[in-house]
Amino acid sequence: MDKEMIQIAVPSIGDEEFQALMNPITSGWLTQGPQVKAFENEFAKMHGTNYSLATTSCTSALHLMLLSAGIGPGDEVILPSFTWIATANAVVYCGATPVLVDIDLDTFNVNFEEIIAKITQKTKAIIVVDLFGLCVDIPKLRSLIPSNLLIFEDAACAAGASINGAMAGSLGDGAAFSFHPRKSITTGEGGMFITQNKDFANTAEKLRNHGAEISEEQRHNGPQPFLLPEFKVLGFNYRMTDLQGAIGLVQLKKLEKFITERNTIAQIYKRELADLEWLHLPASPSGGTHAWQSFVTYVDPKLGKSFRNQLMQKLFDLKISTRPGTHAIHMLEYYSNRYNFKENDFPKSTLANNLSMAIPLHNQLSNSDIERVINALKMVKAM
Numbered sequence: 001m002d003k004e005m006i007q008i009a010v011p012s013i014g015d016e017e018f019q020a021l022m023n024p025i026t027s028g029w030l031t032q033g034p035q036v037k038a039f040e041n042e043f044a045k046m047h048g049t050n051y052s053l054a055t056t057s058c059t060s061a062l063h064l065m066l067l068s069a070g071i072g073p074g075d076e077v078i079l080p081s082f083t084w085i086a087t088a089n090a091v092v093y094c095g096a097t098p099v100l101v102d103i104d105l106d107t108f109n110v111n112f113e114e115i116i117a118k119i120t121q122k123t124k125a126i127i128v129v130d131l132f133g134l135c136v137d138i139p140k141l142r143s144l145i146p147s148n149l150l151i152f153e154d155a156a157c158a159a160g161a162s163i164n165g166a167m168a169g170s171l172g173d174g175a176a177f178s179f180h181p182r183k184s185i186t187t188g189e190g191g192m193f194i195t196q197n198k199d200f201a202n203t204a205e206k207l208r209n210h211g212a213e214i215s216e217e218q219r220h221n222g223p224q225p226f227l228l229p230e231f232k233v234l235g236f237n238y239r240m241t242d243l244q245g246a247i248g249l250v251q252l253k254k255l256e257k258f259i260t261e262r263n264t265i266a267q268i269y270k271r272e273l274a275d276l277e278w279l280h281l282p283a284s285p286s287g288g289t290h291a292w293q294s295f296v297t298y299v300d301p302k303l304g305k306s307f308r309n310q311l312m313q314k315l316f317d318l319k320i321s322t323r324p325g326t327h328a329i330h331m332l333e334y335y336s337n338r339y340n341f342k343e344n345d346f347p348k349s350t351l352a353n354n355l356s357m358a359i360p361l362h363n364q365l366s367n368s369d370i371e372r373v374i375n376a377l378k379m380v381k382a383m
């Protein structure tokens with residue numbers, strides 16, 4: 001009997017989201033409007049922050065976040081080398097210099113000593129990444145670095161996650177989230193910039209809407225129909241549609257349940273795979289909630305990249321899809337060429353790049369899927 005492919009990720013989206021689209025569609029207000037506003041408000045409430053701006057993606061949220069703090073040419077921004085390329089790209093979009101640092105292999109998150117070693121007179125901000133949904137301890141980092149430095153959070157994978165009782169995105173100077181289908185909740189494409197800083201929020205709001213001094217809603221609601229907005233800065237169109245806002249509102253209500261289910265699966269994997277001495281399992285937070293955007297393992301460094309690749313091929317043949325965790329920025333051609341990075345500059349990021357493997361984790365996994373993944377991993381090394 002032919003088994004079906006177990007996918008690495010599947011969005012949980014259906015009738016409720018479909019029904020929610022009726023509101024913007026029948027109202028005729030399709031771009032950023034009341035649905036986006038409601039989504040922003042609920043998101044801010046859940047993540048313990050004052051200001052939230054929905055965007056076209058996490059990448060555009062990261063860009064707005066850095067621009068809102070005035071980051072530009074001559075500034076250095078420190079970020080981990082093991083992350084999705086967008087974290088670094090956002091820095092480059094601003095004309096600033098990305099300064100890479102290495103990670104800890106047990107968490108895949110940035111190493112604080114490495115950050116401290118890279119701080120210079122030009123350093124303006126640090127972007128920490130809550131990779132795969134595991135929050136970085138921002139208060140601890142804050143206590144170790146000069147107080148004038150901003151700490152931004154790439155929380156693309158961390159909606160609904162927490163650390164020591166504080167929600168992802170609530171502890172730094174700003175945070176960016178993603179609603180791409182690979183993340184825990186989705187709006188197709190989409191993102192959110194949240195901050196406690198009123199000036200950052202005001203600046204980002206203008207930049208999101210072409211740099212216009214007044215918004216479409218203000219113009220729509222009147223009373224001065226002759227008004228055209230003034231444009232004092234170079235802006236962008238980074239607005240989310242109200243169709244996405246309506247879907248996001250429904251998805252957000254399910255986020256806690258999604259994370260609880262993902263955590264249950266993660267704990268089963270951790271229990272059942274604990275005996276595989278050649279496979280390192282992801283860390284759980286000591287105090288807080290992991291969002292488990294992905295369950296990312298890595299194979300023993302002694303076995304190497306070719307072993308990891310063969311393993312992934314064998315699992316694929318068993319109809320189990322896996323993916324490398326993410327990539328090392330310094331090994332990507334654009335970055336290695338432009339900034340002259342060498343593979344050995346960030347050895348742990350290189351190892352993570354070569355050895356990591358995400359196994360299926362999503363809210364559509366059945367118990368028999370989970371069992372198939374576990375059994376395959378237990379026998380695949382001998383195959």
Ligand SMILES: *Cc1c(COP(=O)(O)O)cnc(C)c1O
Nearest residue numbers: 057058059084086156178179180
């Ligand atoms: C997914 C992801 C992004 C990009 O998100 P988009 O919404 O696709 O722009 C950025 N950073 C990290 C760490 C991610 O995982």
